[in-house]
Amino acid sequence: MREITVNENDAGQRLDKFLTKFMPSMPASMLYKSLRKSCVRVNGKHIKDGAYKLSAGDVLSLYFKDEFFPKAAKIPDAGSDLDIVYEDKNILIINKNAGTVVHADENGTPNTLIDSVKAYLYKSGEYNPAAEHSFSPALCNRLDRNTEGLIIAAKNAAALRAVNEKIRARQIKKMYLCIADGIFEKKSDTLTSYMSRSKKRSSVSDGPSGYSKEIITRYKVLAESGNQSLAEVELMTGRTHQIRAQLSAIGHPLSGDKKYGSKTPGGYNLCAYKLIFDFAPDGTGGCPLDYIAGTEVSVDADFAKKFFSQKS
Numbered sequence: 001m002r003e004i005t006v007n008e009n010d011a012g013q014r015l016d017k018f019l020t021k022f023m024p025s026m027p028a029s030m031l032y033k034s035l036r037k038s039c040v041r042v043n044g045k046h047i048k049d050g051a052y053k054l055s056a057g058d059v060l061s062l063y064f065k066d067e068f069f070p071k072a073a074k075i076p077d078a079g080s081d082l083d084i085v086y087e088d089k090n091i092l093i094i095n096k097n098a099g100t101v102v103h104a105d106e107n108g109t110p111n112t113l114i115d116s117v118k119a120y121l122y123k124s125g126e127y128n129p130a131a132e133h134s135f136s137p138a139l140c141n142r143l144d145r146n147t148e149g150l151i152i153a154a155k156n157a158a159a160l161r162a163v164n165e166k167i168r169a170r171q172i173k174k175m176y177l178c179i180a181d182g183i184f185e186k187k188s189d190t191l192t193s194y195m196s197r198s199k200k201r202s203s204v205s206d207g208p209s210g211y212s213k214e215i216i217t218r219y220k221v222l223a224e225s226g227n228q229s230l231a232e233v234e235l236m237t238g239r240t241h242q243i244r245a246q247l248s249a250i251g252h253p254l255s256g257d258k259k260y261g262s263k264t265p266g267g268y269n270l271c272a273y274k275l276i277f278d279f280a281p282d283g284t285g286g287c288p289l290d291y292i293a294g295t296e297v298s299v300d301a302d303f304a305k306k307f308f309s310q311k312s
Contacts, residue, residue: 002069006058009135009157015040016050019062021134026068039063073129076122078115086297090159090288091140091152092117093275095299098148098267102139114139117153126155140164141174141272144241149176149272150299162289166279167238175274176233176243177222177304180252181262184229188220191246195239201259202241204249215239217246223308228255228264230307243270271301 010018019031019040038046041061042054062069086093094113096102102113117137121127127137140152140163152172154160166172193204194212205212216236223230229252233243241260247253248260257268275297281290 002062002064004060004062004133006054006056006060007131007133008056010133011054011056012157013054013134014050015042015047015052015054018054018134019050022070023064023068024070026064034064073132075129076115076119076127078111078119082116082120085150085299088292090155091163091292092120092155093297094151094153096143096148096151098146101145102142102151113151114153121155135160140167141238143272144270146267147270147272148301149270150174150275150297151272152275158288162287166277166289169279170236171277171279173274173276173278174235174238174272175276175298176235176270177273177301178231178233178243178247178268178270179255179303179307180229180231180247181255181264182227182229182252183224184219184221184231184252189218190236191215191217191219191250193246193249195242195245197240202239202245204245213237213239215242215246217242219247222304225307225310228307230304244268269301269303271299271304273301273304274298 016031016035020028032050034040035048035050038048039062040047042052042058083095083097084092085095094117096113100113101109104112117139118127121137129136135157138154138160140154140160143149143151152163154163163172193206193215194208195215196203196205196210196212204215208214214237218234218236219231221229221231235242244254244257244260248257253260253262254268254270255264256262256266262268277289277292277295279293281287281293
C-alpha cells in the first residue's frame with residue numbers, strides 16, 4: 001500500500017488519468033478492474049469511479065503491488081545552459097539553438113532541451129521531482145532539431161493547460177523567418193493544403209486523402225537577393241515540417257533543405273522569431289496567463305540581418 005497527498009499540480013485531474021501517469025507500468029485493464037475492486041481510497045473512502053476529480057490535499061491510499069509504484073525520482077543532471085528570453089513564475093521562453101534536440105529521440109540523444117529546462121528549474125528550487133506525482137515541466141511547442149527560435153516551457157500544470165489551450169485556440173501566434181529558394185510570384189499569400197506524414201518526410205496535396213491533415217500557412221516576402229527570398233511565415237496550424245513541406249510544394253523550398261528539394265548547398269535557415277500572446281484578460285482570474293495578454297516576445301535571427309544587408 002502507498003499513501004500520497006495530491007498537490008496543486010495533480011489537482012483537477014480525473015482519478016483514472018492521475019493513476020495512469022503515477023503508475024505508467026500498470027495496464028489500463030488492470031487499473032479499471034482494481035478501481036472496481038475498491039483498491040483506491042480517497043480521504044478514507046473507497047472510490048470506484050475513475051472520473052472522480054482530485055482536489056489539492058486529497059489523501060490517496062493505493063492498494064497495489066509494489067512493482068507498479070514509481071521508482072525513486074531521478075534528479076535532473078543535464079547541463080542547464082539556456083538562452084532565456086523571458087521568465088516568470090509560470091513559464092519560460094527559451095531561444096533554442098539550431099542543432100538542439102527538444103525531446104528524447106530514438107537515438108537517445110543526451111542533454112535535450114527539456115532535460116536542460118528540468119535541470120535549470122531544479123537548481124533554482126522551482127522543481128523537485130521527488131515532490132511531484134504526475135507532473136514535470138513541459139515544452140508547449142516544439143521545433144525541429146535544425147530550426148532555431150522560441151519555445152515556451154511551462155513550470156506548473158495550470159500554466160501548461162493554459163498555454164496549450166491558447167495554442168489550440170490560435171491565441172498564441174507563432175511567427176517564423178526563413179530563406180527560401182526562388183522569387184515568389186505572390187509576395188504574400190495564405191496557403192491551404194493537406195499533408196501526409198511518413199517517417200522520413202511529409203508530402204503535400206491540394207485535397208484530402210487517406211490520413212492527411214489540413215495545413216494552413218501565411219507568408220509575406222520581406223526581401224529578395226539573387227534567386228532567394230527572405231519571408232515571414234505564420235503558422236495557422238502546427239504540423240511537423242509544415243513550413244518546409246508547404247513552401248516546397250509551391251516551388252520554394254527552404255534554401256539548403258535537401259530533404260524537400262532544395263539544390264542550394266548548406267543547411268536551411270528557419271527561425272521561430274516571434275510569439276504574440278493575442279488574447280485579452282478573461283476578467284475572471286481563472287487564467288494564470290492574464291498578465292501576459294497582448295504582449296509580444298521576439299528574438300533577432302542572424303541570417304535575416306545578413307540577408308537584409310545583401311538584398312538586391
